[in-house]
Amino acid sequence: MKQVLFTATTKTTTIPLLIPRKAKTDIKVHNFVEGVQVFINAWVIGRDPNFWEELDLFCPERFIRSEMDVKGKDFGLIPFEGGRQICLGLLLAMRIFVTA
Known part of the structure:
Protein backbone atom coordinates (compact mmCIF):
# COMPACT_ATOMS: atom_id res chain seq x y z
CA MET A 1 0.00 0.00 0.00
CA LYS A 2 2.85 2.38 0.81
CA GLN A 3 4.13 2.10 -2.76
CA VAL A 4 0.67 2.96 -4.15
CA LEU A 5 0.51 6.05 -1.92
CA PHE A 6 3.93 7.29 -3.07
CA THR A 7 3.07 6.61 -6.72
CA ALA A 8 -0.21 8.51 -6.46
CA THR A 9 1.52 11.51 -4.93
CA THR A 10 4.09 11.71 -7.74
CA LYS A 11 1.21 12.74 -10.00
CA THR A 12 0.30 15.78 -7.91
CA THR A 13 1.79 18.04 -5.28
CA THR A 14 -0.30 19.70 -2.59
CA ILE A 15 1.80 22.87 -2.65
CA PRO A 16 3.75 23.42 -5.88
CA LEU A 17 6.01 26.14 -4.44
CA LEU A 18 7.68 25.64 -1.08
CA ARG A 47 8.59 15.43 -12.31
CA ASP A 48 12.40 15.39 -12.72
CA PRO A 49 13.54 12.45 -14.90
CA GLU A 61 6.94 -1.17 -7.97
CA ARG A 62 9.47 1.67 -8.34
CA PHE A 63 9.26 2.21 -4.56
CA ILE A 64 9.66 -1.42 -3.48
CA ARG A 65 13.45 -1.47 -3.66
CA SER A 66 13.92 2.27 -3.49
CA GLU A 67 17.12 3.47 -1.83
CA MET A 68 15.52 6.83 -1.04
CA ASP A 69 15.33 7.77 2.61
CA VAL A 70 12.05 9.48 3.52
CA LYS A 71 13.70 11.21 6.49
CA GLY A 72 16.96 11.95 4.69
CA LYS A 73 18.12 14.49 2.14
CA ASP A 74 16.74 12.93 -1.06
CA PHE A 75 15.56 15.88 -3.14
CA GLY A 76 13.33 13.58 -5.20
CA LEU A 77 11.09 13.30 -2.15
CA ILE A 78 10.52 17.05 -1.75
CA PRO A 79 7.00 16.72 -3.24
CA PHE A 80 6.26 14.38 -0.30
CA GLU A 81 7.71 16.98 2.07
CA GLY A 82 10.63 14.67 2.67
CA GLY A 83 14.07 15.53 3.90
CA ARG A 84 14.68 18.07 6.63
CA GLN A 85 11.29 19.76 6.11
CA ILE A 86 9.29 16.55 6.59
CA CYS A 87 5.62 16.84 7.44
CA LEU A 88 5.03 16.10 11.13
CA GLY A 89 1.94 14.02 10.35
CA LEU A 90 3.60 11.89 7.64
CA LEU A 91 4.15 8.78 9.76
CA LEU A 92 0.63 8.93 11.22
CA ALA A 93 -0.90 9.39 7.77
CA MET A 94 1.13 6.48 6.39
CA ARG A 95 0.00 4.19 9.22
CA ILE A 96 -3.65 5.16 8.83
CA PHE A 97 -3.58 4.76 5.05
CA VAL A 98 -1.59 1.52 4.99
CA THR A 99 -3.61 -0.21 7.72
CA ALA A 100 -7.03 0.98 6.50
Missing part, protein backbone atom coordinates in the same frame (compact mmCIF):
# COMPACT_ATOMS: atom_id res chain seq x y z
CA ILE A 19 8.00 28.39 1.52
CA PRO A 20 10.47 31.02 0.25
CA ARG A 21 13.99 30.72 1.64
CA LYS A 22 16.89 33.13 1.82
CA ALA A 23 20.30 32.00 0.65
CA LYS A 24 22.66 31.93 3.65
CA THR A 25 25.72 32.08 1.42
CA ASP A 26 26.52 32.65 -2.23
CA ILE A 27 25.30 29.70 -4.32
CA LYS A 28 27.25 28.65 -7.40
CA VAL A 29 24.39 26.78 -9.10
CA HIS A 30 22.70 29.84 -10.62
CA ASN A 31 24.94 32.56 -9.17
CA PHE A 32 22.56 33.41 -6.33
CA VAL A 33 24.10 35.85 -3.87
CA GLU A 34 23.75 35.73 -0.11
CA GLY A 35 20.39 37.04 1.10
CA VAL A 36 18.48 36.54 -2.15
CA GLN A 37 14.99 35.05 -1.76
CA VAL A 38 14.65 31.64 -3.41
CA PHE A 39 11.43 29.83 -4.35
CA ILE A 40 11.68 26.05 -4.79
CA ASN A 41 9.27 24.50 -7.28
CA ALA A 42 8.39 21.14 -5.71
CA TRP A 43 6.18 20.17 -8.65
CA VAL A 44 9.11 20.35 -11.08
CA ILE A 45 11.34 18.33 -8.74
CA GLY A 46 8.61 15.69 -8.51
CA ASN A 50 16.86 12.44 -12.97
CA PHE A 51 14.91 11.03 -10.00
CA TRP A 52 12.02 9.22 -11.67
CA GLU A 53 11.85 7.03 -14.77
CA GLU A 54 8.66 6.75 -16.85
CA LEU A 55 6.75 9.37 -14.89
CA ASP A 56 3.54 8.90 -16.86
CA LEU A 57 3.19 5.27 -15.80
CA PHE A 58 1.42 4.28 -12.58
CA CYS A 59 4.19 2.05 -11.26
CA PRO A 60 4.15 1.37 -7.49
Whole structure:
Protein backbone atom coordinates (compact mmCIF):
# COMPACT_ATOMS: atom_id res chain seq x y z
CA MET A 1 0.00 0.00 0.00
CA LYS A 2 2.85 2.38 0.81
CA GLN A 3 4.13 2.10 -2.76
CA VAL A 4 0.67 2.96 -4.15
CA LEU A 5 0.51 6.05 -1.92
CA PHE A 6 3.93 7.29 -3.07
CA THR A 7 3.07 6.61 -6.72
CA ALA A 8 -0.21 8.51 -6.46
CA THR A 9 1.52 11.51 -4.93
CA THR A 10 4.09 11.71 -7.74
CA LYS A 11 1.21 12.74 -10.00
CA THR A 12 0.30 15.78 -7.91
CA THR A 13 1.79 18.04 -5.28
CA THR A 14 -0.30 19.70 -2.59
CA ILE A 15 1.80 22.87 -2.65
CA PRO A 16 3.75 23.42 -5.88
CA LEU A 17 6.01 26.14 -4.44
CA LEU A 18 7.68 25.64 -1.08
CA ILE A 19 8.00 28.39 1.52
CA PRO A 20 10.47 31.02 0.25
CA ARG A 21 13.99 30.72 1.64
CA LYS A 22 16.89 33.13 1.82
CA ALA A 23 20.30 32.00 0.65
CA LYS A 24 22.66 31.93 3.65
CA THR A 25 25.72 32.08 1.42
CA ASP A 26 26.52 32.65 -2.23
CA ILE A 27 25.30 29.70 -4.32
CA LYS A 28 27.25 28.65 -7.40
CA VAL A 29 24.39 26.78 -9.10
CA HIS A 30 22.70 29.84 -10.62
CA ASN A 31 24.94 32.56 -9.17
CA PHE A 32 22.56 33.41 -6.33
CA VAL A 33 24.10 35.85 -3.87
CA GLU A 34 23.75 35.73 -0.11
CA GLY A 35 20.39 37.04 1.10
CA VAL A 36 18.48 36.54 -2.15
CA GLN A 37 14.99 35.05 -1.76
CA VAL A 38 14.65 31.64 -3.41
CA PHE A 39 11.43 29.83 -4.35
CA ILE A 40 11.68 26.05 -4.79
CA ASN A 41 9.27 24.50 -7.28
CA ALA A 42 8.39 21.14 -5.71
CA TRP A 43 6.18 20.17 -8.65
CA VAL A 44 9.11 20.35 -11.08
CA ILE A 45 11.34 18.33 -8.74
CA GLY A 46 8.61 15.69 -8.51
CA ARG A 47 8.59 15.43 -12.31
CA ASP A 48 12.40 15.39 -12.72
CA PRO A 49 13.54 12.45 -14.90
CA ASN A 50 16.86 12.44 -12.97
CA PHE A 51 14.91 11.03 -10.00
CA TRP A 52 12.02 9.22 -11.67
CA GLU A 53 11.85 7.03 -14.77
CA GLU A 54 8.66 6.75 -16.85
CA LEU A 55 6.75 9.37 -14.89
CA ASP A 56 3.54 8.90 -16.86
CA LEU A 57 3.19 5.27 -15.80
CA PHE A 58 1.42 4.28 -12.58
CA CYS A 59 4.19 2.05 -11.26
CA PRO A 60 4.15 1.37 -7.49
CA GLU A 61 6.94 -1.17 -7.97
CA ARG A 62 9.47 1.67 -8.34
CA PHE A 63 9.26 2.21 -4.56
CA ILE A 64 9.66 -1.42 -3.48
CA ARG A 65 13.45 -1.47 -3.66
CA SER A 66 13.92 2.27 -3.49
CA GLU A 67 17.12 3.47 -1.83
CA MET A 68 15.52 6.83 -1.04
CA ASP A 69 15.33 7.77 2.61
CA VAL A 70 12.05 9.48 3.52
CA LYS A 71 13.70 11.21 6.49
CA GLY A 72 16.96 11.95 4.69
CA LYS A 73 18.12 14.49 2.14
CA ASP A 74 16.74 12.93 -1.06
CA PHE A 75 15.56 15.88 -3.14
CA GLY A 76 13.33 13.58 -5.20
CA LEU A 77 11.09 13.30 -2.15
CA ILE A 78 10.52 17.05 -1.75
CA PRO A 79 7.00 16.72 -3.24
CA PHE A 80 6.26 14.38 -0.30
CA GLU A 81 7.71 16.98 2.07
CA GLY A 82 10.63 14.67 2.67
CA GLY A 83 14.07 15.53 3.90
CA ARG A 84 14.68 18.07 6.63
CA GLN A 85 11.29 19.76 6.11
CA ILE A 86 9.29 16.55 6.59
CA CYS A 87 5.62 16.84 7.44
CA LEU A 88 5.03 16.10 11.13
CA GLY A 89 1.94 14.02 10.35
CA LEU A 90 3.60 11.89 7.64
CA LEU A 91 4.15 8.78 9.76
CA LEU A 92 0.63 8.93 11.22
CA ALA A 93 -0.90 9.39 7.77
CA MET A 94 1.13 6.48 6.39
CA ARG A 95 0.00 4.19 9.22
CA ILE A 96 -3.65 5.16 8.83
CA PHE A 97 -3.58 4.76 5.05
CA VAL A 98 -1.59 1.52 4.99
CA THR A 99 -3.61 -0.21 7.72
CA ALA A 100 -7.03 0.98 6.50
